[in-house]
Amino acid sequence: MTSLDSTPQPVPDLPDAAGTPAKQIPPAAVARLTLYLRALNTLLAEGIERVSSDSLAEASGVSSSTLRKDLSHVGSYGTRGVGYEVQYLSRHIAAALGLTHDWKVAIVGAGNLGKALARYGGFESRGFDVVAIFDADQMVVGNEVGWLRVSDVADLETVLHRTGANMVVLALPAAVAQGICDRVVAAGVHSVLSFAPVMLQVPEGVNLRKVDMATELQILAYHAQRAQAPGQTA
Amino acid sequence: MTSLDSTPQPVPDLPDAAGTPAKQIPPAAVARLTLYLRALNTLLAEGIERVSSDSLAEASGVSSSTLRKDLSHVGSYGTRGVGYEVQYLSRHIAAALGLTHDWKVAIVGAGNLGKALARYGGFESRGFDVVAIFDADQMVVGNEVGWLRVSDVADLETVLHRTGANMVVLALPAAVAQGICDRVVAAGVHSVLSFAPVMLQVPEGVNLRKVDMATELQILAYHAQRAQAPGQTA
């Protein structure tokens, strides 16, 4: 997805205490597992019960060898000569990704982007509950957004604790992002997704991911420019 | 990053006709070059004229060796023992990314996300002009969004040609994404950025990038779950 990783902490590869089956899945594979999950859920909705690595790979836009290697990080849940049971595999991938319980997400910033995220239906269906949305503008505080009412960012800590939010999405201007991010982290949140076009500093142990639309367009521009460049027929 | 790459076309590594200085920059490096550009522009705004690889690397959140290696793909624009001239380097990175001329962007979907994108100030300042926004809902067509008026998606081809749009952002429901994407491609657009949570099929030569917020949250969930897992102190 988006393209830019979170903090690239080397991860000391903890020696893994006795019963923990967590095997440390490569980041690239984790990103693709979410795609498989999406494809599997689509198949499930269509009532399809079994699928081969070949067709699931095509539906996800990857090669079948990549798919099988990725699944091998999660476990052996297929039947040789047959394929995978859709629901069974879906459950196991979800478990490996930590989606067995719901996550509570708070959004900071109730501008266009914040509202878009709050109303985005794709979250609930995939195990993410939006439990709060904040803004600093007193004209916006108290307004309804979807099922929620906009909270004052002054009450950030209080509301985060009351709602039990364990993930925060930053949808706010670059200038204030670091300040809010610090408060969010201080309030005990370890997972942050930022849409602000700045480099945020977070302490060790906090997981930060960044999405920047301008960056995405710039990457497209690079490829477009190369494609248009003269001298292809050479 | 978004995390998810565009179509991973092997790229036959064209033999490069005579004068072309295009050297094929690795995808990972391209993504980071946009970060350097952002950091450089921040420095420029602060009136700073020179910078070393060490401090630019820190401002961008990468290691200084990675930074220097990345810049070496673009060219040798530093002075040994001194560092880089901010403006000079910024210009050359922009040129390498194909940002010398402005790109014209059309947005399809005038829901919350589409509106958020249309009004997002970060585009114009970085060489992207939003020239059109479309919607299928007749209640929305004709409304003002920022400086634009929402066009009817029925007029997609006409308006794309009239405005000269060469990039399209899809901010619409998964169900209609493929159909619109096909029309956009047929209209001659080669660069598409999709926010729809589906796997889109595009012909060879079209550049597609995907951003999916649910995917980003799922990746965060994976890391959060691992961090919470028992047995760290072992």
Added chain:
DNA sequence: GGGTGTGAACCACTTCACAGCG
């Protein structure tokens, strides 16, 4: 001395090819 630019070593991911199982 100081900091860039780069070949070489290292590491991680991807692809291949086939063994193993139903």
Added chain:
DNA sequence: CGCTGTGAAGTGGTTCACACCC
């Protein structure tokens, strides 16, 4: 016989260390 699961080979990207230039 078909398709999964996986060691092994191949590829690409990152890190290191130092030559080179100011």
